Amino acid sequence: MEARNENSLGLGLLRQPATVIFGPGQRRELPTLARRLGTTALICTDRRMLSEQACLDLQAGLESAGMRVIAYGDVRPDLPRTDIQTAVDALAGEDIDVLIGLGGGSCMDFAKVMGILINSPADVREIFGENRVAGPGLPVITVPTTGGTGAESTCIAVVNDEDKGVKVGAASAFMEAVATVIDPELTLTAPSALTAATAVDALSHLIEAYTATAKNPSSQDMKDHLYVGKNVLTDVWAEKGLELIGRGIPALAENLGSLEARTDVMLAAYCAGLAINTAGTAGCHALQSPIGALTGTSHGYGVGALLPYVMRYNLPARIPEFARLGKLLGVQATGNEETDARAAVEKVETLVVTIGAPNDLNQLGMTERDVPAVAEAAAASTRLIANNPRPLPVPIMEEILLGGVRGDLNWWDS
Structure with missing residues (x-):
């Protein structure tokens, strides 16, 4: 039997978004949070969520706050690596101030990765691993629509490297969201x-x-x-x-x-x-x-x-x-x-x-x-x-x- 392993230091250590807003209906606070960070927002989501009324309402709220909104709805489950490279190319030249990851874990992880790569285009494989991100990217706000992945509060993005047949993490404190808005009402339509x-x-x-x-x-x-x-x-x-x-x-x-x-x-x-x-x-x-x-x-x-x-x-x-x-x-x-x-x-x-x-x-x-x-x-x-x-x-x-x-x-x- 292995020796029992314990926290002998009594250490406590956490990392988390700077601002956390939780509760039913609290998605209404998203436009105020985003507007503090700039005037152009990129919403990163999937096709199901893109057509949901909640997403349309969030876009309208951001626009009412004086923001230009770009909605990218092609995020797929398990976040294929090639999709990230396609998005980097598609969004090249866009003047984006803040990214909003709206959806499940893949949508939020997509926003974290794009926050790093959108102004410094590169192969995402260059940041696979731990602490391989050179510095801060664009600010990211996470808005989960499922109750499970916890990606709203983590500083890792998990990417499916199809060529190697494995999922790989890109992890860095620079990938932590600046804010998260967690509204349980957004999960009510999840099948x-x-x-x-x-x-x-x-x-x-x-x-x-x-x-x-x-x-x-x-x-x-x-x-x-x-x-x-x-x-x-x-x-x-x-x-x-x-x-x-x-x-x-x-x-x-x-x-x-x-x-x-x-x-x-x-x-x-x-x-x-x-x-x-x-x-x-x-x-x-x-x-x-x-x-x-x-x-x-x-x-x-x-x-x-x-x-x-x-x-x-x-x-x-x-x-x-x-x-x-x-x-x-x-x-x-x-x-x-x-x-x-x-x-x-x-x-x-x-x-x-x-x-x-x-x-x-x-x-x-x-x-x-x-x-x-x-x-x-x-x-x-x-x-x-x-x-x-x-x-x-x-x-x-x-x-x-x-x-x-x-x-x-x-x-x-x-």
Whole structure:
């Protein structure tokens, strides 16, 4: 058994947008925020959102505030790298002052990347990795329309590099949004499948941040790296988010039109974004990337299906955290920490199924034949693997994946 890893420094570290406005109807504040930053706004969104009345109303509000608005509605799910290069070329020469990422994670990540590249055109691959952005770009305001990704509060953009068949992050403090406007009313039109995928994505972020490695970074580590591990402040936000999502997912599954449930899940997603912005994500996210490339399934469905299996492997190294996690999700404590930790894993499985997301890899279209290639590809996600509370060598990842394909929910001996 590995030695237990703890935050021995008592460190707390967060990064977040300078201005955060949250609550039903608060999108009305967007024009005032944007007008302070200039006179020309680029809205970055997808085709579904571009035609929504809420988007049209936001455009009208910006124009009423005296702004020229350019609406770019060609953002696609999973943010293909080639789409970014197409947009850089299409928007060359436009005099833009502020970008507004309106939509799900891909739309907000698109805005973050374009904020860097629009005035300094380059291949986005040049900023893949950590801290490879030379300096500040244009200001970005994020406006999420799903409750899940947490991209409104993170300083990373995840891009699908189709040539390599993997998703890659471009992460820099220079990519943090200057403001975010989080209005749960904007999620009311999200269809059930999108709602499920984004909700379990938020759940995975909260769990991975709360149970991640505590790295006890030096001053130099904090200067050189964004993801310096689980800490006192990430735990605060993760705990609040777990409490919210534990009641929000069942309520949302019962009534997709419940603004109260939408508000709980959206606030949980924001909490998760704050937590992963320093703690980072871990094993589920490392494994999901090649699974998504292989099966064409959504990121949220992938991490949700992986949670029961990765959590079972990680449990021996995080029994107190899992027991506490279960309590936050509404599990009745027994007084036996390991029993409570196992009940937490089972509660997570129930939440995934309750919202209508897959709970094994077979449902995603993955087979046993795919296991070796997926594990080998996941091994390239060294940053994510380093965040996992237990080591993830390729043979262990193969075991986890086989369990996920077979739906094997047995507990690991150690």
